[in-house]
Amino acid sequence: MSLYQRSRDFILHRFLSKTRHGVHSPFVYSLIDQCIYSTKPTTPASITAYFNQLKRDQRLIKGMDYGQRKETSVPIATYAKRSAMPQFQVALMHRLVHYLKPASILELGTNLGKSLAAMASANPNSRAEGVEGNAALTDIANNALRECQLRNAHVSCAAFDSFFAANTSTFDFIFLDGDHHYEPTMRYFNRIKTMLNPGGVIVLHDLYYSAGMKRAWSEIKKDRSVTITVDLFFFGLVWMGKNQAKEHFSIRFPASLFRVFF
Numbered sequence: 001m002s003l004y005q006r007s008r009d010f011i012l013h014r015f016l017s018k019t020r021h022g023v024h025s026p027f028v029y030s031l032i033d034q035c036i037y038s039t040k041p042t043t044p045a046s047i048t049a050y051f052n053q054l055k056r057d058q059r060l061i062k063g064m065d066y067g068q069r070k071e072t073s074v075p076i077a078t079y080a081k082r083s084a085m086p087q088f089q090v091a092l093m094h095r096l097v098h099y100l101k102p103a104s105i106l107e108l109g110t111n112l113g114k115s116l117a118a119m120a121s122a123n124p125n126s127r128a129e130g131v132e133g134n135a136a137l138t139d140i141a142n143n144a145l146r147e148c149q150l151r152n153a154h155v156s157c158a159a160f161d162s163f164f165a166a167n168t169s170t171f172d173f174i175f176l177d178g179d180h181h182y183e184p185t186m187r188y189f190n191r192i193k194t195m196l197n198p199g200g201v202i203v204l205h206d207l208y209y210s211a212g213m214k215r216a217w218s219e220i221k222k223d224r225s226v227t228i229t230v231d232l233f234f235f236g237l238v239w240m241g242k243n244q245a246k247e248h249f250s251i252r253f254p255a256s257l258f259r260v261f262f
């Protein structure tokens with residue numbers, strides 16, 4: 001999708017979305033007030049510093065690049081700048097785990113481990129599992145978790161489909177952050193919704209990344225088992241089977257545009 005189209009979607013979303021005012025659901029109001037628009041807790045400075053120094057690391061990562069769907073040889077620094085999440089989004093992942101307190105977290109698409117580290121550090125009592133298809137990235141991510149002393153998190157090297165075929169666990173919090181296109185997103189969503197514990201949440205990254213991703217998001221909202229969705233442009237939060245009528249919320253995030261750039 002062109003930068004023009006993405007910017008247009010972003011501006012449109014900011015005009016059409018709401019803040020916490022005008023949200024009548026107590027559950028969603030509290031989520032916005034105490035988590036999405038909160039500034040605390042912050043990601044530990046040691047984790048931010050660790051991933052910032054990877055932006056200067058010129059060691060090469062070889063093997064399958066699932067984003068480009070081909071074998072590549074790319075410096076760690078490029079992944080740290082291009083694929084890892086911007087800080088305002090990492091900070092929200094940290095707050096979401098702190099607020100929702102999931103006992104078990106699954107991340108599909110771990111890359112260098114930045115968002116997994118942010119989530120694992122938010123609740124030391126949770127067990128966080130990452131899945132990454134590239135073996136070299138998996139090693140770097142596991143090393144990052146060790147360096148950040150996050151003993152409650154681990155990354156496995158597997159293609160998502162192979163992971164699904166072998167997995168028997170269920171999770172309270174599932175974050176899907178790989179292959180932002182229609183067909184794989186729908187296939188993964190239909191699989192991960194069967195792996196979600198009651199009351200759990202699915203978080204999708206980059207809802208407006210491509211036309212296919214936008215189409216997938218619109219279909220996910222219509223899914224019979226989905227009740228509450230929160231569209232934050234950069235993230236989509238999905239709850240199922242809560243004792244509540246189906247309701248979709250489009251919420252302005254971040255509250256201040258300043259945070260997108262700084």
Ligand SMILES: C[S@@+](CC[C@H](N)C(=O)[O-])C[C@H]1O[C@@H](n2cnc3c(N)ncnc32)[C@H](O)[C@@H]1O
Pocket residue numbers: 064065066067083084085108109110111112113114115116131132133134137158159160161177178179
């Ligand atoms: C955008 S990056 C994830 C960034 C990471 N969540 C963060 O912000 O720190 C997406 C990752 O998903 C992995 N990926 C994409 N499709 C995959 C698949 N089908 N199986 C395994 N890994 C996949 C890619 O190798 C890439 O490292």
